[in-house]
Amino acid sequence: MPLKRSWGHGQVLASLFLIGALFTTPPMSVQAASQTLVEDGTGGMTRAVNRMVGGIVSYARWPEAAPPGGRVMCVVGAPRLSDRMAPDLPGPGAVTVRRMTAATVTPECDILFLGRMPVADRRQLIAWVRGRPILTITDDDAACIYGAMFCLNNRAASLSFSVNLDAIGRGPLRIDPRVLRIGHGEGGAS
């Protein structure tokens, strides 16, 4: 009798754990969500991208405080959505943008913006980033499956971003859960 009961307990616990796991960490942890409105006219998309990148940056928390010159964003490859990358931070502060090649990326980059680039380079950079406090954003991975934390995506004249929870979970960066939720929100639909 006690044996049976303990087995019952175990079963219940296991079920609960399974259910919890199902709900907390979806097996496919890549989501597309946001639907930022893009203004019409020339530069509308650029402004939207800059605003989105700035927003994402502002909700990221690095283990160390920002250097006096602000965070450094290293742009590697060719950005698809905007050729003038200048993240628009809400409030005071600014992000320094540096263009680099996959080979010259240094650990002083706080943010790595991955544009269009060879698959091998991207894989190498993602591997290099792993474990470092570096925020990775790409605009060349609509499904957000290649390891960048945030993936920008333009669909039907609007801009959205997706979140790769696995990538974020592996790194030491902390992202505001509200942003994760926005990136998560309509995930199922896309």
Added chain:
Amino acid sequence: MTSQTPPPVERIGARTTLQKLLSRFHFGITLFAVALSGLTILLAGVTALRGYADRNIELAAQLGAYGVEPALVFNDPQAVREGLEPLTRIPGIARLRVLNDVGRPVTEWTSPATDPAPILTRIFFPRPFAVTVQRNGSAIGTVEVWGDSSTLIDYVRLGLLAGLGCLLVTAFGTIFLARRFEYELVKPLNEIATVAHDVRLHRRFDKRVQPLGISELDRLGGDINALLDELQGWQGHMESEHAMLAHRASHDPLTAMPNRAAFDEQLTLRIEAAAGRSGRFALLFIDADNFKAANDNFGHAAGDAVLVALSARIKETLRKGDFAARIGGDEFIVIIDPLDNETRAESLVNRIRGSVAEPVSLPGGETYRAAVSVGVAIFPDNGSNATTLLTAADAAMYADKMTSRSK
């Protein structure tokens, strides 16, 4: 003395009982108190609740601001709506609106529930709560929250219901208290009234109000008792005066024997009684012999003494039911009633004669032997009414006097 009757006291048309009056007063006072306290509590409660509702809405607005902040940063209306989602489940919120940094509405939500009391809403939530959404110190939008009365209305409804319940309890309590109060107050009053009534109707001047628990009423009772004491005194005095007057009217002041008037009355009564039972009685007419001479020889004081002695001796010889009266200067009447077969009038007459013949000591020291002439008349043998009986007795006495003179 002008015996003018005092003007009649004006009476109030519709009378009310003390209980009704008390209960009306009690109810009025208690109603006022309950209404006042109830209103105070209700107002205090509404004010406090309004404070909570305000705080609730403020917190909701802040929650909304927190929730929609990244959505505003990303300029994402869909996310803004999602950020507001938790607020739509908070009761007491009628409408939500989010404005962006340039004041343009980003999203808006109106509660599907209808406002239960628009007036309350207008009074308590005339303006929306606006919370500025800030990101790194700069305003990026505004969240506006309109409250509605749904949280207040329950309290107000409950408060009014409780107030009504209180009122009901109060009404019953008041009736009970008034009954009790009435009992406490009306019982002693009734006691006083009963005494007054008894005194007025049955002339029971010996009645007194018992000591009462309420000091004012006790004082009233005491005053009434004092008044009754006085009344009783007057009554007693009047009765004795009356008795004295009555005695004086029917009795001879010198010998204290009944007088002529009393005798006439008595005779009529005895005739009626004897006729009723077919009985007999004797009427003795007694006259002192030579009384005028004694009066002249020894003086009036001596005459009076003789009369007093005569009356005393006549009274001595009488039986219990008999009656003697002095009807003139030296004339006495005796009614021997009843006169049965054993009682002989003659023997009685002789006893009187013997008793009277005892010497009388006069104030001057002399002694006097009185003699009387006695005439007897028997009812109904010698007459069946007062006049004939008296006439017969008088005649018999006169005959007796003649006989004794001629001796």
